[in-house]
Amino acid sequence: LNNKRVISSSYDKFIKIWNISSTSGILLIQTLTQHKEGVLKLLTLTCNRFASCSYNDGEVKLWDNETYQQIPTPFELQVCPTSLLQLNKQREVLVISSCPQTNPSLRFYQLQQPFNLIGIVENVCTTHKQGLIELTNGHIAASRHEPNHIYIIDPQTYRLVTTIMDSQYIPIGGPLYGCGNDSFIYVPYSGKY
DSSP: OOSSEEEEEOTTSOEEEEESSOTTSOEEEEEEOOOSSOOOEEEEOTTSEEEEEETTTTEEEEEETTTOOEEOOGGGGOSSEEEEEEOSTTTTEEEEEEOOSSSOEEEEEESSTTOOEEEEEETOOOSSTTOEEEOTTSOEEEEETTTTEEEEEETTTTEEEEEEOOTTTOSSOOOEEEOSTTOEEEOOTTSOO
């Protein structure tokens, strides 16, 4: 959250806020217990807030950085969220990967009240918490397991630009890491790059 506080989450359903600058060592400040299942992803936002999602309870929550209070949003209506991304080129936009068995999608919400849904890309999502990144050209890359694809999306037009399908190089969906110049590194679960 800043140079004095860190947030963490785990499959135990809890989000914890830690003070890392205490003279007594690292101290737990607060535990947030509003999620009903394991917290898959935390994301600090530029608007003095952070977001969390839980695939199993189907919820995305928005929190205030200072008070740790939950901010009411329509994000909780999402089904099976697997990842979150705040766009750098469009800082007021939060991307939620919704990956149920049917009708997977990337949903684009504005990060200001009333948190409206402003765009959607159907049949695209990521099944890995680190599988959703923004490239330097503003496009989004999303890796998905079953089918083992990497999708490139244009967030300006909410459309799929291309799909990368190669069973030799994408044996199973894994995380993506941006490395500049509109390129990324893909790490499949097998460990081969």
